[in-house]
Amino acid sequence: MRFSGKSAMLALGLLMSTVLPAFAEAVILRDVTGRDVEVNVPVKHVILGEGRQIYFLAALDKENPFEHVVGWRDDLPKADPESYAAYLAKYPEVAKLPTFGGMKDGTFNIEQAVALKPDVILMNIDAKTATEEAGYIEKLAKVGIPLVYVDFREKPMENTEPSMRIMGKLMGKEQVAEDFISFRADAIKQVTDVLEKSNPKRPVVFVERAGGYSDDCCMSFGNENFGKMVELAGGTNMAKNIIPGTFGTVNPEQVIASNPDQVIITGGMWEGYMPGGDWVGVGYGADITEAHRKLENLTKRPAFTGIKAVSDGNVHAIWHQFYNNPYQFVAIQQIAKWLHPDLFEDLDPEATFKELHARFLPLDYKPGYFVSLKDQ
Structure with a gap:
């Protein structure tokens, strides 16, 4: 039996769909506030609610941490100009990334964010009150954009590990996240084990x-x-x-x-x-x-x-x-x-x-x- 070119392509497509997993998987993530959020992972387009979130995104993607970033808050060049300059030198495309103001100071532009069609918006937990008061979660949900909270500032010793795991799941870098968490834990134990033994x-x-x-x-x-x-x-x-x-x-x-x-x-x-x-x-x-x-x-x-x-x-x-x-x-x-x-x-x-x-x-x-x- 012979297939026409069009029929052959259709048959191949049906075959591939039965043997290959989908490129994106809908999962329920629990963020650091306890919210259950549905996200298609791994995400391809992400907005960083704070520019300094690149610190932990970089720890998950050594090759190109900006590959999936479609926009970010404008704080890094002022808060840490040396790191920003180093990233800019290695990844010149950073200069063209759309920038946002902050949730807390009321300068976040939700229309701009929606226009960039992100798969997820990452927000620090300290912006939670301002985000909720502005109704941004509901507004974003109406256009299918989930918002996920992470925390490395308010309670970092409690929330760093779950935040890294959330990031690892979002970016499809779960093993890298676990490797980082182990490295971090071992480094801390080099201090706490000595103190426990000597009790100075x-x-x-x-x-x-x-x-x-x-x-x-x-x-x-x-x-x-x-x-x-x-x-x-x-x-x-x-x-x-x-x-x-x-x-x-x-x-x-x-x-x-x-x-x-x-x-x-x-x-x-x-x-x-x-x-x-x-x-x-x-x-x-x-x-x-x-x-x-x-x-x-x-x-x-x-x-x-x-x-x-x-x-x-x-x-x-x-x-x-x-x-x-x-x-x-x-x-x-x-x-x-x-x-x-x-x-x-x-x-x-x-x-x-x-x-x-x-x-x-x-x-x-x-x-x-x-x-x-x-x-x-």
Whole structure:
């Protein structure tokens, strides 16, 4: 029996449909807020509700993390200009990506988002209230666009692993996500196992969030994010009983009265936000000599008058963006090394970060993420 060309193609199509799986599969994902969301995976077109979500998307796709990104929020060039420049140099098409404002400040353009026909919109959990008040989930659902929440900021020590698994499922990179989660867990255990065995005295640590970004002092962290990282690294977070949530402020008098043994200031290259500010410019390939100078200058503020950390030289700066990506385990290692230098003499956070880049990330590693007054 002979087939015409058209009949043969039809027969082949029917055969292929019976032996090959569909390219996309409808699954129900539970996001970090507990919402069940139906998504066709793997997604081919995604909108990042925050530009810094590229930190964890990059950990899942070493070859081209931007391949399926059709739009993103416009925060990365100002919040982390060095990383943005590095990604732009490697992936020039990034310059043409449509950008959005934020949900929280009311500048997200839902009509623009719908026009890009994404398979999913990823949103950080801190935008949940604004998203719901604007009715965006319902509006997007009417045109078949699901919205999924992830979290690397509000409760990162609780939500990083489920967020990475959500991302892995969405992008068809489940095994890479599991490999990353194992790498992260092992890096943290290198700290917590030693502390559990030795049970050292815990120094009191004041973490100042974005010190020098403004004249005000002092933003800090409660019992999450950098506050929790300090506890995992063998310290006592000074502000954990002062700040009820993840973020908040303490006044200068509280810092002086607490007399912390160690001070850690988060910093970044924020020229785009606060030109000429006193912030400590640590980050990808940062000038550590200049960062050291600015760190020392911050110790002269009234809040640090006479405190033990300053007199002992135990004042340090660390990349602020560790608070907002899945690489927090590097920060935990570095903080542990600052707090307990004898216990962690052989621990090498730089080597851990280099291995992370070599195994998972598309960028070559460049140092510059940490500085201490004890550094030469």
